[in-house]
Structures are given as structure tokens and as C-alpha cells.
Amino acid sequence: MSQLLPVLVLAVFVIIFGVALLWISSLISEKGRPDAVKGESYECGLPSDTSGSTKISIKFYLTAILFILFDIEIIFMYPWALTYGDFIANGFGLYILGAMSFFLAIFIFGLFWEVKSKALEWE
Numbered sequence: 404m405s406q407l408l409p410v411l412v413l414a415v416f417v418i419i420f421g422v423a424l425l426w427i428s429s430l431i432s433e434k435g436r437p438d439a440v441k442g443e444s445y446e447c448g449l450p451s452d453t454s455g456s457t458k459i460s461i462k463f464y465l466t467a468i469l470f471i472l473f474d475i476e477i478i479f480m481y482p483w484a485l486t487y488g489d490f491i492a493n494g495f496g497l498y499i500l501g502a503m504s505f506f507l508a509i510f511i512f513g514l515f516w517e518v519k520s521k522a523l524e525w526e
Contacts, residue, residue, distance in 0.1 A: 465522055476510050 483503055490499040517523065 469517060
């Protein structure tokens with residue numbers, strides 16, 4: 404229980420701090436009817452020509468998601484490469500190599516699927 408006490412104190416502090424910030428912001432905020440100017444989109448001090456809700460192509464989202472997915476997979480490989488020598492010294496080298504080979508096989512399959520499905524073509 405003594406090891407859990409600092410975590411509980413921090414959790415209580417975070418909750419109290421969050422509630423206090425919400426309460427203070429509600430006191431400071433303007434509580435009136437919404438202003439028409441506040442509802443308009445803002446672009447460098449000039450009145451906008453279009454509404455604030457524009458359609459964005461799904462290709463942008465797909466590219467971003469694929470980038471994040473493959474970036475995270477590469478990040479997982481870095482610590483493995485740093486600690487692989489320790490696993491060899493402890494006799495687990497073949498097991499860890501097999502696990503990373505399986506991970507890389509899934510990674511390469513995903514990469515081939517992405518290219519084959521033409522996910523990054525901008526036609």
C-alpha cells in the first residue's frame with residue numbers, strides 16, 4: 404500500500420487540478436448569446452470566402468494513417484536491434500530472431516498489400 408500511495412496522491416491532485424481549471428474557465432467565460440462574428444472562420448484577419456467546413460479527400464487520411472502505422476512498426480524494431488546482443492548472450496537469440504522475423508513478415512505483407520491496393524496513388 405505504501406508503494407501505491409504516491410500514485411493515489413498524484414491521481415487525486417490531477418483530478419482536483421482538472422476540476423479547478425474547468426471551474427475557473429467557466430467563471431471567466433462569457434455567458435451570453437453567441438456572437439455572429441465568433442461563428443465565422445478566421446483566416447489571417449481577412450473575411451473568409453467559404454465556410455469553415457471544407458471537404459478533405461480521404462486519401463489524405465489514408466496516407467496519414469499508413470505513415471503512422473509503418474512509423475510505429477519501425478520504432479518497435481529499434482529497441483530490438485539494440486538488445487538483440489543481450490538475448491544472444493542469454494541463449495534466447497533464436498527465439499527473439501523468430502519473433503522479429505514473424506513481425507517483419509507481417510510488416511512486409513502489409514507493405515506489399517499497400518502497394519498492390521494502390522493506396523498511395525493520387526489519381
